[in-house]
Amino acid sequence: DVALADPNADTAELRRAAEVARSAGDRMSRMVEDLLMLARLEARVETRSDFQLGDVIDEVAEEFRAAASEGDIAFGIKASARSIVNGDRDAIQRALANLLENAIRLSPGTRIEIDSGGSDGWTWVAVADQGPGVEPADLEHIFDRFYRADQARTRSDGGTGLGLAIVRRIVEVHRGVIRVASRPGVGTTFLICLPVSGSYGTEPPVGDPVLLTS
Ligand SMILES: Nc1ncnc2c1ncn2[C@@H]1O[C@H](COP(=O)(O)OP(=O)(O)OP(=O)(O)O)[C@@H](O)[C@H]1O
Ligand SMILES: [Mg+2]
Incomplete structure (x- = not known):
């Protein structure tokens, strides 16, 4: 001004x-x-359709490849699940983009990996980073609207704290579950589990997200 x-x-x-x-x-x-x-x-x-989760993963990864290399991040896809999901494709894309945006912004000079797979009517995708991690006390709040863990560090980089709230909402309307594992100084992994198209009513797979070590 x-x-x-x-x-x-x-x-x-x-x-x-x-x-x-x-x-x-x-x-x-x-x-x-x-x-x-x-x-x-x-x-x-009505924006629902059948789509391959792996295609969305590939597209989002492509979208963020330049940003990752700018951040000097070794960025890779371990696997792209071929399972079919029914839902709002753009929304699932946005959810993955929000996770990657955080990981890339917070983890310069490290490695980020996207993995995915499927089992028993469910498919899953995990985004794992080697960034700063989240303190246990903050971990239960990071999906809340407008919550930002490290105010001092994050105030300058401009986010609003809506990203993860949106991810959670998107996963919920797809009848999926989202889990996070994080350790300060080691990294963070977000895991999204989604029911495969036409296969509803079974319990989501058990198991915590795996941190990206080495
Ligand atoms: N991969 C991550 N590693 C460490 N901390 C994270 C990670 N992802 C999210 N966080 C923490 O959770 C907070 C909330 O994330 P969220 O994406 O909701 O908001 P934001 O990124 O701060 O802003 P916005 O996404 O609206 O631009 C972040 O500010 C950060 O403190
Ligand atoms: Mg964000």
């Missing part, structure tokens, strides 16, 4: 002001997109 009001602002200042405005705009449009997605999910607008 100051730069824009100042008649003597030089090009560099104006450029900086434009950068700030653009990233605020990007953030705002992402938030609007996320809120619209939530509203659409709640309203049960």
